[in-house]
Amino acid sequence: MASQHTSVRPHPSGLIHDNVRHSTRYTVVGNHLAQHRKLTLVARGLALLLQSLPAGASVGIKAIAAQVPESELRVARAMRELEAHGYLARLRERLPDGRIASRTISYNRPKAEHPHLPSTPGQAPSAPEAPEASEVPASETPAPTSTGPMSADPEPPPSPPTPPSPPTTSTAPAAPAPPTTLTPPSPPTAPAPNTPPADPPSDPPSAARHRAAAELLARLRLHSPRLLLSERDILRLAPDVTVWLERRVHPDAVLQALSARLPDDLAHPAGFLAHRLRTLLPPPLPAQPPAPDPFQTCDGCDRPFRAPQPGRCRDCRPAEREAA
Structure with missing residues (x-):
């Protein structure tokens, strides 16, 4: 009987990473976005695409739908998901010349986790933020050793309490209240006679x-x-x-x-x-030319002619006037 090789390691089950380290053209994405339980895969992919685009790129719904095999409706729905979870902000600003410009801000972390971030684009943050431990390139993330469920979504830290505003004091003297006038009570009104209910209104035109x-x-x-x-x-x-x-x-x-x-x-x-x-509204039909007058029989020469009413033709009308 052949001896069994007990030193052979069993085949591992589950996911296996075969990674290559990237040195150029890569984007850092946090696991809080890649493993977000409330975002659809389309929304996660859109967030990854926005993070990989350079500053100033056109990121309108039509521009994004032209780059990916998704419809404009699905792209718009994914943008609303990212806005709801703090990964995207779309602003409209009025330029000095009166035009309206659209600004899109893509956050690599939910905006609620950055209380120091500016509310408008172009303003520098108050202090640099230390990178999160899980925000490393996907090729350098070690394979998980446990088979348990993925970590839950990070909850935003509680915002600091707002200090109470100081009471305002007014130095102007209070205006004197106007004198109160007594109004005599009105006499009781006689009840209106019983009138039959009006007919319900018909449908409007x-x-x-x-x-x-x-x-x-x-x-x-x-x-x-x-x-x-x-x-x-x-x-x-x-x-x-x-x-x-x-x-x-x-x-x-x-x-x-x-x-x-x-x-x-x-x-x-x-x-x-x-x-x-x-x-798809079709244009209106062109106006039809007016119908010609019907044929009439002349009362003087029995010749047919066109006229709106029976009578005499043009040749018989001068003779009729001369006879008169």
Whole structure:
């Protein structure tokens, strides 16, 4: 019987790191962001992309969506996530010439953990911050030795208490109060006679005008269950559909334009339909020329001629005037 080799190490299970040390073109990212439990993977990837871009780069929603295989809706949703957790701030400033400029600030740590950070861009912090132990390049992070769950998200430290403001003293003398005048009580009013309740008001003219558009929007869920709209959304979108119908667009054509080629990540159908109703609005039809006058038979020579009413033609009218 062959002897067993007890010195052979068993194959490890789980993650194995095969890292190469980076010397150029790398970005330092903290584990609090890479292992954040409340941020989606798209939001974490967007935060990593923003940290890797140089200062002054264009980071609008359209510019970011052009660089990654994500839609503008998902990029906008990821930016809102980063803003909610303190990794991103978007500001709008008015320039001296009156124009509005957008400023985007990307924090490598949540803003709540840096009470000394300036509230506006361009202002230097009061003191440099020591780097966190976990903020090292991903290639230099040692492999974890335990198989337990990842560490929880760091909680922001409590903000220092605000000192009470000193009481303000006024040196001006208080104005004298005006004299109080007594008003005699008014006599009791006789109760109003019982009047029959008024009829409930009918629908306003605008509601009757948009009734066909509201019914069309309610039928959209029959074409696609993802286009289920609330009553409030239908009342808000009905005026835009009415414009289509008043431009003599057939209701079936409106349904086809609104329900065709829906995106896979449709999360807000009301906003999507409002965008289509405004961007795909067809132009009004050109004005038709007026219809010509009908043919009439002349009472004098029995010749046909065009006129709005029966009578005599142009050749017979001068003779009629001379006979008179």
